[in-house]
Amino acid sequence: MTTAPHETWQLRNGTAWVFTAGERLTGPVVLVGDAGTDLAALTASLEDGPYPLLTELRARGRGLVLVGLPADAGISGDGGTVQEAVQRVIAEVPDDTPLTVGGTGRGALAARYALASMEYMRLDHRTGTHFSHNGAVPDLDEEAELTRLGGRPRAPLFLRMLDGGAADGLGEDEADLTTTGEAAPAGSLFSKECGSRLLDNLPH
Template sequence: MTTAPHETWQLRNGTAWVFTAGGGLSRPVVLAGDAGTDPAALAASLEDGSYAFLSELRARGRDLVLVGLPADAGISGDGGAVQEAVQRVIAEAAGDTPLAVGGTGRGALAARYALASMEYMRLDHRTGAYFSYNAAVPDLDEEAELMRLGGRPRAPMFLRMLDEGAADGLDEDEADLTNAGEAAPAGSLFSKEYGSWLLDNLPH
């Protein structure tokens, strides 16, 4: 299957690739990749490895917005890119299905910052689930900034995925649901275990 997007969005501090399940956005999932991972590489890791997460997601009627972040923007710049993508999704999506927003590595940290910042500013992010996979551990300055915003988004359910032996700087009981398992085979972002678990727990 081709991993070419249906649409590309140029963000102020990144790029988003949009994959729809049908004719337009209606049940969106926003996924921010690790810093320095462009959307093409991110899409390939979700489709061309041992588990085709992108195909499975679309088969369930979900749309995917992949956010590619630069290598060295910092948490506020990365978070701003995710926030911009979320706000565009809200503006363009049909229906009222809650969003799922998250990421991997620095992208998970950026999504956490973006949603917490929107809650701090009393902006409606319409997000039913925040998901995190092997999130980057924030440095001291980033942790202080996150604490100023409340630590993490409080409105959505928090779905946490963490490989055995990995660390994300969070307490064991921080998430609503946690899946700790083995890393995906080379070439895939998610293992089938993680991908299926995430899809099963997305908001309806």
């Protein structure tokens, strides 16, 4: 199965690769990569290894939007990029299908900030599940900004996924569901445990 994107979106401070399960984007998952991650490498990390997430999503009729962030932007700039991507997805999928939005590393932190900021501004992010995979620990200024916004988005289910030994600065009671397990093999993003847990909690 090809891993070439169906479409590329140029965002103000980043790029998104769009993978569809058919002719158009349906049931989308927005996954924000760690800062500076090449989208081709991110795509390969989703397909190579114990859990081919893109293939599994397509088999369920769901699309995937991978968001690439620059290596040196701050949380507000990265959050703005994620917000732009979410708004673009909402425009592309005009029905009421809820989104799944999250990320890994700095991407997880940016997604958390973006959704919390949209709720603070009373903007509809239409997200049913928010996930964080090995989220980066915010620095003091970032933590203060997140606290101002409520800490995390409150409307969606919050799924927290951690590989063994990883730390994200979140307390045990800050997520609705927390999954911990062994790290995925080198070159893979998700372990089978984390990948299957994410798919089990996609909104309908």
